[in-house]
Structure formats: structure tokens, C-alpha cells
Amino acid sequence: MPLTRIRGLAAMLSALAFATSAHAQSVPAPQEGEYTVADFKFHDGATLPALKLHYTTLGTPQRDAKGHVTNAVLVLHGTGGDGHQFLRPQFADVLYVPGGVLDASKYFIILPDGIGHGKSSRPSEGLHARFPQYNYDDMVAAQYALVSKGLNIDHLRLVMGTSMGCMHAFVWGETYPDFMDALMPLACAPVQIAGRNRMWRKMLMDAITNDPAWMGGEYKSEPQLALRAATDMLVLAGSAPLAMQKGEPTRDAADKFLDEYTAKELATLDANDLLYQVNASRDYDPSAKLESIKAPVLWINSADDFINPPELGIAERDVKRLKQGRFVLIPISDQTHGHGTHTWAVVWQSYLAELLRGTERPH
Numbered sequence: 153m154p155l156t157r158i159r160g161l162a163a164m165l166s167a168l169a170f171a172t173s174a175h176a177q178s179v180p181a182p183q184e185g186e187y188t189v190a191d192f193k194f195h196d197g198a199t200l201p202a203l204k205l206h207y208t209t210l211g212t213p214q215r216d217a218k219g220h221v222t223n224a225v226l227v228l229h230g231t232g233g234d235g236h237q238f239l240r241p242q243f244a245d246v247l248y249v250p251g252g253v254l255d256a257s258k259y260f261i262i263l264p265d266g267i268g269h270g271k272s273s274r275p276s277e278g279l280h281a282r283f284p285q286y287n288y289d290d291m292v293a294a295q296y297a298l299v300s301k302g303l304n305i306d307h308l309r310l311v312m313g314t315s316m317g318c319m320h321a322f323v324w325g326e327t328y329p330d331f332m333d334a335l336m337p338l339a340c341a342p343v344q345i346a347g348r349n350r351m352w353r354k355m356l357m358d359a360i361t362n363d364p365a366w367m368g369g370e371y372k373s374e375p376q377l378a379l380r381a382a383t384d385m386l387v388l389a390g391s392a393p394l395a396m397q398k399g400e401p402t403r404d405a406a407d408k409f410l411d412e413y414t415a416k417e418l419a420t421l422d423a424n425d426l427l428y429q430v431n432a433s434r435d436y437d438p439s440a441k442l443e444s445i446k447a448p449v450l451w452i453n454s455a456d457d458f459i460n461p462p463e464l465g466i467a468e469r470d471v472k473r474l475k476q477g478r479f480v481l482i483p484i485s486d487q488t489h490g491h492g493t494h495t496w497a498v499v500w501q502s503y504l505a506e507l508l509r510g511t512e513r514p515h
Contacts, residue, residue, distance in 0.1 A: 179248045179256045182239060182263075183209045186271070187302030189294065198284035205298045206271035208235045208263040210248060211256040213305070222513075224260045225310045226299060226324075226332075228317030230339075230494070231429050232386075234270025235263030237495065246497035253497075253505045259309065264298055266291045266316075268428045275424040281369025283428065288316075288436045292323045296331075310508065311447075312336035314494035315459070322438045325445035334511040335449045336504060338494035339457060341466045344437035349459055353430050356385040360427045369424050376418070382426060383417045392456050392490030439470065448476040450507040452500050454493035456484045 185207050192203035214223040227238050238244060247254040254261060265272040267286045272294075275283035284290075299305050311332045313321040318340030325335050345353065359381035360366055366375045387410065400406040451474075453460050453467060460466075462481055471479040480503055482488060487499050497504075 178250050179244070180210050180212070185209065185302075187298050189297050189301075192294065192297075194284045194290050195287055196285065200273065200284060202273075203267070203294060204271075204273040205267075205294055205302065206235075206265040207298060207302075208239070210261040210263075211259050213260040213303075220307060221260065221303075221305045222307075222309065223258060224262060224299070224303075224305045224308050225254060225312070226262045226264070226295070226308050228264070228295070228311070228313030228320045229266065229269070230315030230317055231433070232269070232426065233316075234265040234272075236270070238263050240495065242496045242498070246501055247504075253501050253508065262299065262303065264295055266320075267294050268425060268432065275369070275428050276422040280424050283424070285431070286428065287432050287434065288319060288323055289327075291432065292320050292327060295320070295324075296328060306331075308332040310334050310336060310511075312338065312504070314338045315340060315491065316433070318494070319433070319436055319438075322442075322445070323436075325447055325449065326438050326441045329444055329446040332447050333513065334507050335445070335447050336452070336507055337449065338452050338500070339454065339460060339491055341453075341460055341464075342438045342442060342470055343466055344439065345433050347464075352385050352389055353433065356382045356430055357427055359385070360423050366423060369427075371423065374418075374421065375423050378423055379418055379421050379426075380414065382421070382423075383414050386417065387413055389459055390491050391458055392488065392492065394456060394484055394486070395489055398486070442470060442473040443475065445474055445477075448478075448507065448511055449474050450478050450480070450503055452480045452482065452494075452503060454482040454484070454488050454490070454499075456488050457491045457493070459491050 187205045187207070189203040189205065190201065192200050213221045216222050229235060229237055246252060248256040248261065250257060267290060268274045275281065299308065308331055311321050311324050312335070313319070318337035321335050321337040322342040324332065360375065360378040363375040363378035365371055366378055400409045451467060451471060453462065455462050467479045467481070471477045482493060482499055487496065489496055493499055
């Protein structure tokens with residue numbers, strides 16, 4: 153899916169598939185949790201009296217002789233998604249299984265819902281357009297509060313993220329450089345969102361705010377024209393030319409896919425939530441501080457990614473500024489899924505295994 157959105161029935165079905173699959177039966181059941189931050193202060197000075205942060209975990213924390221957790225892994229989702237997306241079979245049944253790279257009997261896996269996403273505090277819960285205008289720094293600060301205060305963890309074995317979560321991983325590396333052993337950002341670039349990437353996002357946001365039915369965020373029913381335009385942007389952003397040509401090889405098949413995709417998205421989308429989710433990237437730009445990242449970074453993009461096209465050359469240029477950085481571009485194949493390749497772990501799990509082996513601490 154374009155921006156890794158898992159909601160409603162789709163989320164329940166994916167969780168059910170995870171819980172009942174043959175592989176997943178030997179994986180610890182996911183545990184749901186909620187942590188509330190009192191008087192959370194946003195970057196612009198706005199505050200929420202109670203910021204609710206929902207999360208899912210798998211596995212059990214392991215502690216050293218001093219009581220510090222040594223096996224915590226933080227996995228961060230993309231725009232419009234939530235932690236449950238990492239329970240989908242193409243991720244969970246590859247990584248969390250016994251002997252998997254993130255074997256849940258060995259690692260304590262934390263899957264948070266970002267601010268404005270999933271079951272965490274979000275505009276649609278009542279504040280609508282009066283909800284604080286959060287950005288990526290706010291989202292990472294909230295994740296840090298959840299991990300350090302909510303879960304009492306002072307160090308992470310790994311921070312990995314997909315799409316928006318990929319960008320969050322770079323922010324984590326700069327903001328909390330001593331907090332993790334390794335970073336694995338998937339499907340992003342550590343630069344200001346500009347060019348075509350900014351344009352399609354602005355098109356989506358303008359479609360919402362320019363629709364009279366949006367009513368400044370105080371609509372009584374979802375502005376359908378705005379959301380239809382937004383879904384058009386999302387399907388293009390998540391497009392995978394080879395996979396789509398093979399999956400929808402005729403005009404009628406393509407039309408059917410688009411109609412079904414649009415209907416599914418319109419059944420779950422909230423205009424304010426989506427507007428805030430996309431707008432959160434407005435001032436993202438970690439490029440000035442890349443040299444401050446201490447942890448080894450294994451950065452992976454795919455060659456068929458509409459949002460991060462390889463011809464821009466950004467990754468090859470900026471990976472040189474990382475103290476311990478490596479960039480991998482996955483070539484287009486029958487296994488890649490455009491921007492969404494980040495969630496198909498079979499494509500890149502060997503690189504993750506290599507990163508973990510290379511950052512093991514002596515016992």
C-alpha cells in the first residue's frame with residue numbers, strides 16, 4: 153500500500169493471519185499497551201494535557217547484571233500506518249519466527265503507533281484541526297518517552313523504520329546518538345522533502361483544505377471529493393510499475409484494482425488525520441547533522457520507489473557523510489513492491505542479519 157496504512161478490518165485480518173499462521177504459532181503473542189505522557193510539549197510550544205501512545209510488543213525484555221535491557225528493538229511505521237502493520241505475514245512470518253533475524257524469543261520488539269496514527273492520540277478523536285500541529289521531531293520525542301519512561305529502557309539494540317519511520321530513524325540517530333547499537337532506515341532520504349516528493353504531498357493536502365466540505369476541519373461527514381483526490385495521490389506514490397503491470401495486465405484489471413483500492417481507503421480514511429499525517433513531514437531535514445550519528449547505519453532503498461527514485465543520487469552522496477554508513481539499492485525484480493518493498497522482509501532480511509552480526513556486543 154502506498155504509505156503503509158493498516159486500519160480497521162485490514163488491521164484485524166492481518167493480526168489474525170499472524171496469530172493463526174503455521175509459523176507464527178511458535179512466536180509469542182503480541183501484547184498491546186498504552187502509555188500516557190502528561191502535559192506533552194510540542195516543538196512549537198503547544199501542549200496536550202494527556203498524550204496517549206499506543207504500542208504493541210513481542211517477546212520479553214532481557215536484562216544484564218545491572219538491570220539494563222539488552223535486546224530491545226524499535227520498529228517504526230510509515231505515514232498513515234501503525235505498529236500492527238509489522239504483524240503482517242510478509243514481515244512477521246519472515247523475521248519473528250524461531251531462527252528468524254528478529255526471533256521474538258530472543259528480542260523484545262516494540263511497535264509503537266506514532267502521534268496521530270493508529271490508537272495513539274490523533275485529531276479525529278475530538279480536537280480536529282485544533283490538535284497540535286505535530287512534526288517528526290515531536291513524534292520521535294514521544295517515541296523516546298514511551299521507550300525510556302513508559303518501558304524503562306535506556307538502550308536499544310536496533311532502531312529500524314520504514315518510509316516515515318525510516319526518516320524517524322535518522323532523527324533518532326541525531327537526537328539520541330548513544331541510545332542505539334544500530335540503525336536500519338528503509339525507503340527514505342535524510343534530506344528536506346522537496347521536488348516531486350513535496351509536490352504530490354502538497355497536492356494531497358491542498359485537495360483536503362480546498363474542499364468546501366472540509367469546513368476548516370469541522371466537517372460532519374468526510375469530504376469525499378477531497379479524499380478521492382488524496383487516494384489518487386496515494387496509489388501513485390505507492391505504485392510499483394513491474395508488480396502492477398504483472399498483477400493488473402489488462403485495462404479492466406487495472407480499473408478494478410483502482411476502484412477496489414479507492415473504496416477500501418474511503419471506508420477508513422479521516423481527512424483531518426490524513427492531513428496531519430502528511431503535513432508532519434513539512435520541516436523534516438536531518439541533512440545538516442548526519443555526521444553526528446554515531447551508530448552504524450544500514451540504509452536500504454528499492455529501485456522502483458516512486459517517492460525515493462534512485463536517479464536523484466541522494467543516497468550515494470549522503471551515505472559518505474555517515475561515520476559508519478552503508479547504502480544498499482535493491483534492484484527491481486518480481487520480489488520488489490515499489491515504495492512498499494520496505495515491508496517485504498524476504499527481500500532485505502540478509503542485510504539486517506549482517507547488521508546485527510556486525511554490531512554484536514561482547515558478553
